[in-house]
Amino acid sequence: MPIDPNASIEVTALSWVPLPANGLVKDLRVRWALEELGLDYRVRLLGADRPADYVNDQPFNQVPYFTDGEVHLFESGAILQYLGEKSETLLPRDPQGKYRAIQWTYAALNSVEPFVQNRTLLSGPFAGEEWARLSIPHADQMARLRLTRLADRLGDKQWLEGDRFTIGDLMMVTVMRLAERGKLLDETPNLAAYMERGQARPAFQRALEDQLATYSEHQPEGVAA
Secondary structure: OOEOOOOOOEEEEEOOOOHHHOOOOOHHHHHHHHHHHOOOEEEEEEOOOOOHHHHHOOOOOOOOEEEOOOOEEEOHHHHHHHHHOOOOOOOOOOHHHHHHHHHHHHHHHHHHHHHHHHHHHHOOOOOOOHHHHHHHHHHHHHHHHHHHHHHHHHOOOOEOOEOOOOHHHHHHHHHHHHHHHOOOOOOOHHHHHHHHHHHOOHHHHHHHHHHHHHHHHOOOOOOOO
8 A cells, every 4th residue: 555654755634524525635636646656655634723834835724735855735736747747657748648638637627626616515515505595506507517518528438538547537537526426417427437437446446445544533523424
């Protein structure tokens, strides 16, 4: 297993999150990439009260923050690109293939995730709020439009650029997991199948298992699993 307390790579993660957020916290993306690459890493766990100096590393007080002793990064997209450049496993070396993979990471983060996340939040944490109820029709329309466009582009391909799994797929699959949590994939079965293919990868399963094991270990007393 790549988790090694003596590894030079360190990734920050939350020690515990409520059940609705299980498996969705973004350190999972970095863990998954490291598992795909077979790179050892250690985890620095953070609670709700971050160390005062953590904002010097992550100005928004979020996770993940990544360092390998040489490079220090926040933002999961930047971290995935850096890791991809370490190995052809997740990022092709030919310029066209490389930058098409990178463009899909940007598309996942900018063109799909904000719409999916907004819609999912409205029927999740904000359910019951009047303003949320009024916002749902428009948010639903926008999220489904983005997902339909993505589904059309994916078609019957295995991955976004054909048979090659890249950092673009890794990022997009995590966004599809958020969409699935919000029950937004019913009309796009090829995206649901795409998500399942990503989740079936052994590296993903190891990364998710490790993240969820941490939450289980640090679950507060009296809080339902």
